[in-house]
Amino acid sequence: MRWLAVLLVACAAGCGVNPIPEPPFERPPALAGDVVGAVCDVCDGAPLELTGAPGSVTDADVVWAMNLDGTAPPVVAPVAGDGSFALDIDGLRGNELRLQARRGALRSEPVDLIAASGALEPSPRPLAGCFEVERELALPEAAAGAASSSAVALAHFCGAPLAIDRIALRAPAPEYSLEGTAAPVVLEAGSAGELRVVYRPTGAAAREEVALIEVSSPEVFRRAVTLFVPGAP
Incomplete structure (x- = not known):
């Protein structure tokens, strides 16, 4: 039986189950x-120039930008090795611009800024403490003919x-339809509505668009929600 005891001791030292390594943390x-x-106010059709x-x-390959007051597609610019970037986007002084840093499928929190010359200021957020809407909505992939x-x-x-006056897409996007709470509508304090988005593939690659929720009372403002399908180009 001595050989069995030796075998058990040896196995206890070297036959243990190796722990599953933790996946590396991705910042x-x-x-x-x-x-x-x-901004060139006297230049006809000149784009806005944005630089960082x-x-x-940090920790991004590209910067994505969209003019929330326009209908043009988003602009994507590479991030240099030192963390700087430069891009041109159609727009005018005072337009609201949404920017986001991205690396593969990872995305930063969207940042909304007001177009101007010099350092851009954040967009005003009236009632941010009592009416907050998620800034992005991921739609599950769907097969052709499904939703x-x-x-x-x-x-x-x-x-x-x-008082919500309007809920609509920033620009036409046939693959997305907005359902749920219909505007105009008045939400009493403590009540809730729902913006439901349905995605139906149209055959072309899914693109990103923004739904705008426009409020007229007790203050005039809007909230923007980026709509996207993860993994789509």
Whole structure:
């Protein structure tokens, strides 16, 4: 039996189950510095020039930008090795621009800025403490001829009723349809609505678009929700 005891001791020392290694932590992309704009007010059709200094973007390959006041497709610009970037986008002074840093399927929190010359200021966010809407909505993939859907809650806890005048896509996008709460509508304090988006593939590659929720009371503002299908180009 001595040989069995020796075998058990040896196995206890070297026959243990190796632990499954933890997957490496991936730091999410981030917009970490000022975005500087250059606007030519007297130039006919000149684009807005946006730049980020070294270190303004971290852990990202590209910067994605969309003019929320226009209908043009988004612009994608590479991030340099030092974390800087430069891009041109159609728009005018005062337009609201949405920017996002990306690396593969990883995305930073979208940042909304007001177009101007010099460092761009964040877009105003009235009632941010009592009416907050998710800034992105991922739609599940769907096969041709099928559909998928997902929803964003429209809940508010402000002291006064919330009047939503319009819920619509920023630009035509036949693959997306908006359902759920129909505008115009008034949400009483403590009540909730729902923005449900249905995705139906049209044959072309799925693109990103933005749904705009426009509010007229108790203050005038809007919320923007980026719609996308993960993995789509």
